[in-house]
Amino acid sequence: MSGPEAGGPVRGGPGPLRRDDVIHVANLARLTLSDEEVDLFTAQLGTVLDHAADVAALDLSHLAPMAHPLPVENVLRPDEPRPSLDRSEVLAAAPSVEDDRFRVPRIGSESP
Amino acid sequence: MTSARELAAAVRAGERSAREITEEALAAVAARDVEVHAFLTVLGDEALARADAVDAAVAQGRDPGPLAGVPVALKDNLCTRGIPTTCGSKILEGWRPPYDATVVRVLRDAGAIALGKTNMDEFAMGSSTENSAYGPTRNPLGADRVPGGSSGGSAAAVAAGFAPLGLGSDTGGSIRQPAALCGVVGMKPTYGRVSRYGLVAFASSLDQIGPFAADVDDAALLFDVIAGHDPCDTTSLRTASPATFGAPDGGVEGVRVGLCPNLIEGCAPDVVARVYEAAEALAAAGAKVDEVRVPEFGYGLSAYYLIAPAEASSNLARYDGVRYGLRVDADDAAAMNTATRTAGFGAEVKRRIMLGTYALSAGYYDAYYAQAQRVRTMVVQAFERAYTSFDVLLGATAPTTAFKLGDKVDDPMAMYMNDICTIPSNLAGHPALSVPFGTGADGLPVGVQVLAPALAEGLLFEVARAVEAAAPIAGTLS
Numbered sequence: 001m002s003g004p005e006a007g008g009p010v011r012g013g014p015g016p017l018r019r020d021d022v023i024h025v026a027n028l029a030r031l032t033l034s035d036e037e038v039d040l041f042t043a044q045l046g047t048v049l050d051h052a053a054d055v056a057a058l059d060l061s062h063l064a065p066m067a068h069p070l071p072v073e074n075v076l077r078p079d080e081p082r083p084s085l086d087r088s089e090v091l092a093a094a095p096s097v098e099d100d101r102f103r104v105p106r107i108g109s110e111s112p
Numbered sequence: 113m114t115s116a117r118e119l120a121a122a123v124r125a126g127e128r129s130a131r132e133i134t135e136e137a138l139a140a141v142a143a144r145d146v147e148v149h150a151f152l153t154v155l156g157d158e159a160l161a162r163a164d165a166v167d168a169a170v171a172q173g174r175d176p177g178p179l180a181g182v183p184v185a186l187k188d189n190l191c192t193r194g195i196p197t198t199c200g201s202k203i204l205e206g207w208r209p210p211y212d213a214t215v216v217r218v219l220r221d222a223g224a225i226a227l228g229k230t231n232m233d234e235f236a237m238g239s240s241t242e243n244s245a246y247g248p249t250r251n252p253l254g255a256d257r258v259p260g261g262s263s264g265g266s267a268a269a270v271a272a273g274f275a276p277l278g279l280g281s282d283t284g285g286s287i288r289q290p291a292a293l294c295g296v297v298g299m300k301p302t303y304g305r306v307s308r309y310g311l312v313a314f315a316s317s318l319d320q321i322g323p324f325a326a327d328v329d330d331a332a333l334l335f336d337v338i339a340g341h342d343p344c345d346t347t348s349l350r351t352a353s354p355a356t357f358g359a360p361d362g363g364v365e366g367v368r369v370g371l372c373p374n375l376i377e378g379c380a381p382d383v384v385a386r387v388y389e390a391a392e393a394l395a396a397a398g399a400k401v402d403e404v405r406v407p408e409f410g411y412g413l414s415a416y417y418l419i420a421p422a423e424a425s426s427n428l429a430r431y432d433g434v435r436y437g438l439r440v441d442a443d444d445a446a447a448m449n450t451a452t453r454t455a456g457f458g459a460e461v462k463r464r465i466m467l468g469t470y471a472l473s474a475g476y477y478d479a480y481y482a483q484a485q486r487v488r489t490m491v492v493q494a495f496e497r498a499y500t501s502f503d504v505l506l507g508a509t510a511p512t513t514a515f516k517l518g519d520k521v522d523d524p525m526a527m528y529m530n531d532i533c534t535i536p537s538n539l540a541g542h543p544a545l546s547v548p549f550g551t552g553a554d555g556l557p558v559g560v561q562v563l564a565p566a567l568a569e570g571l572l573f574e575v576a577r578a579v580e581a582a583a584p585i586a587g588t589l590s
Contacts (some may be wrong), residue, residue: 022426023467028448029425030432045467047525049480055414055487062318064490065485068317068347069303069541069566075346095439102434103330105550107445109262 017046116276116330117184117357117487120223123181126170130163130181134225137183141227141274149249150259150269152188154198154228155499159183162225167350169223177223179337184219185278188229189236189459190321191310192297199312200234200244200262202443203431203438209542213310214342215321221521222337227275235428236286236314239530240264242521243460251294253556257514260290260530263324267294268440274304277334278324283315284416285509287322292509292559295548297331297576298324300534303541303567305350307336307342315423316347318416318538328530328547328576332357349567364397364578367571368502369403374563375507375533377410378387382552383508390549390560391506393582395573404502407486408494412535415487417528418471418480419539425462429460431456463524491539499565504575508533509559513552533561543569547576550584 010043022042026033087100096103122128132506138156145151160444168493169176178204186192189199198204212220219226227523233243241249241264249264251257252272259268263280267290270278280287282300299322303373305322314321323334371551374382395401433439440451471480498505510530520527537544543566560579564572 011269012546017470021470025466025470025473026462029462029465030446030453031457031465032450032454033462037462039588041466045470046459046523048528049470051416051483052414052480055411055418055483058411058483058487060483060486060490063486063489063493065482066488067485069492069539070347070349072347079344085210087313090435093207093210093436095437102229104434104445105441105443105448 017042017049113273113276113326116179116325116328117300117333119182120178121182123166123170124175124225125318130166130225131160132165133181133182134159134227137227137275140272144272145274146270147250148231148252148272149247150185150272150274151228152231152243152246152265152267155195155226158195159225159227164219164322166223166225166373177221178333179219180223182224182277183275184224185227185230185266185275186216187232187263187266187278187280189232189281189312190279191312192226192229194317195229195313197229198246199236200232200246201456201458201461202245203452205438207436209310210358213309213367214307214344214511215338217570218304218338224337227338230263230269230278232265233262233297233491234461235312235424236262236281236283237424237460238463239289239527240515240517240520241265241290242517243458245458248517251514253295253309254514256466256516257480257556258293258517260293260510262286264290265333266324267291267296270294270296270326276326276330278442279338280324281311281314281319281321282478283318284538285531287324288428288534288544288559288561289510289530290371291546292548293514294559295355295557296324296326297545297547298322299331299335299545300537300543301335302340302349302543304347305339305353305543306570307345307348309344310340313427314428315420317423318420328580331545332573351567354570359570360552361574361577364394364575367504367575369394369399369401369575370498370502370505371401372404372406372409372440372498372505372507374406374409375505378529378532379474379508379511380513380552383510383512383558384557387506387508387560390579390582393575394506394578397578397582399578402502404498404505406494406498408490409536411487412491412539413528413532416493416531416535416539417467418484419488421464421468421479422471422497423468425465428461428465434461444548461523468555488539491536494534495540495542495565503564503571505563507561509546509561513554513556537563540566542566543572545572545576547579548583
């Protein structure tokens with residue numbers, strides 16, 4: 001989901017959300033929207049982002065961003081073998097399986 | 113309704129059988145859940161089999177545990193091995209997890225009886241349980257009212273008397289707000305106190321599992337059982353969780369209570385009145401009550417609705433139609449992913465995924481996501497300042513009593529405003545609790561919120577007990 005892959009940012013900085021922004025973001029998130037949904041979500045997401053303008057307008061350059069409420073440290077456990085999930089039970093939940101593997105349609109655009 | 117602690121004591125003493133208690137609970141669900149719709153799955157045979165195992169233990173002279181024979185309602189985002197776990201979403205319809213969440217295992221080990229899986233806003237995104245793909249839950253105290261959300265099913269199950277205890281998850285208020293709207297106690301523990309292993313992820317830096325109960329003591333009893341270190345969750349705290357149930361309670365004499373106008377602003381007048389009455393009651397009980405302004409809380413809502421969707425957009429990328437859940441077939445894998453997600457997610461989940469993707473995308477990351485993370489630091493520092501002069505803070509849980517079904521479902525921003533008083537504790541990772549305190553002008557329950565610093569659950573429960581003891585008799589609870 002990087003900018004270059006998607007053709008870069010749609011516009012230069014926060015401002016009113018446009019239909020094109022919503023279509024762009026839906027594509028990144030692998031969602032298809034109808035024209036009516038694009039209109040609706042443009043209005044609704046625009047309202048939320050307008051509300052967030054109070055945050056965007058603050059000068060917080062003196063504060064460090066906080067990603068997590070706890071000091072996060074690397075956690076290691078003893079390297080002891082233990083049972084993993086039962087393979088047949090896991091595969092039983094998959095939509096499509098072949099030879100004990102998850103089966104998916106072809107990947108990429110090569111012709112079938 | 114008999115309390116969980118009384119039920120467990122009676123079962124452990126051999127005075128009541130777990131089977132009889134479970135049968136009564138199942139009968140109550142059968143009689144009334146058609147109307148309330150608290151449950152998505154009811155565990156009839158499984159619950160009775162567990163009850164028989166508890167009774168067998170008692171008969172053999174073994175102690176089945178502190179929750180012996182107590183029915184518990186589980187939010188449907190807690191993984192239960194072999195039992196459907198939908199998260200209120202079509203994309204997980206029919207999925208049976210291959211493992212139990214740690215809290216589910218711990219409850220079973222404590223002798224509790226899982227009664228069923230409760231309805232919720234899809235992937236815990238919502239404040240009314242109307243975003244469930246399986247239809248809304250109705251507030252047991254008023255059929256035209258929402259139970260709150262996202263853990264509305266668990267709150268309603270306790271309020272309706274189906275189960276004395278319930279588990280929910282709280283990312284921005286999803287335990288406390290429905291507790292307030294249903295007239296029960298709901299508590300969000302310190303981040304890391306309760307293992308999140310097997311909780312389907314929404315926003316991983318905010319999510320925390322916590323108890324619902326009819327009163328504070330039962331909530332403390334359940335909290336003690338689920339709190340503790342779990343090697344399966346890397347964010348699980350290694351600090352031991354001191355017992356809160358049955359711990360010596362010195363009352364609130366001398367406890368410094370900060371009544372916070374910023375946690376009342378914008379609330380309905382009847383809600384504000386109850387919060388002030390609760391503060392007066394605490395003062396009458398010996399607490400030192402004073403006002404403390406924390407204007408930084410006002411920025412919490414905006415920050416939350418950037419951070420939580422950002423984390424959700426990443427967490428929900430796993431629903432790709434490959435390993436579990438729904439698949440909508442298409443010619444290639446990318447088209448299959450898109451068709452699956454488009455068909456499987458509801459409108460609110462799509463909104464949050466898009467909002468989060470937007471906040472994280474090139475060009476907007478610094479202005480929205482990183483800025484929201486700085487607000488998070490600001491809120492934590494504001495809490496720290498408040499806690500130099502106060503031991504706990506007091507405010508409202510939700511701006512209004514239970515609103516009507518359909519009132520806010522088409523206006524996302526109006527719905528998000530429900531979380532305005534609960535969000536600061538999630539951003540900081542602190543514990544907070546909603547305790548019923550009287551009713552609003554409409555006769556529906558009002559919840560008062562008590563907030564405490566990290567790890568101070570014991571103090572939180574003590575103050576909550578004092579609020580509870582002073583609460584006007586509601587008289588409307590079934």
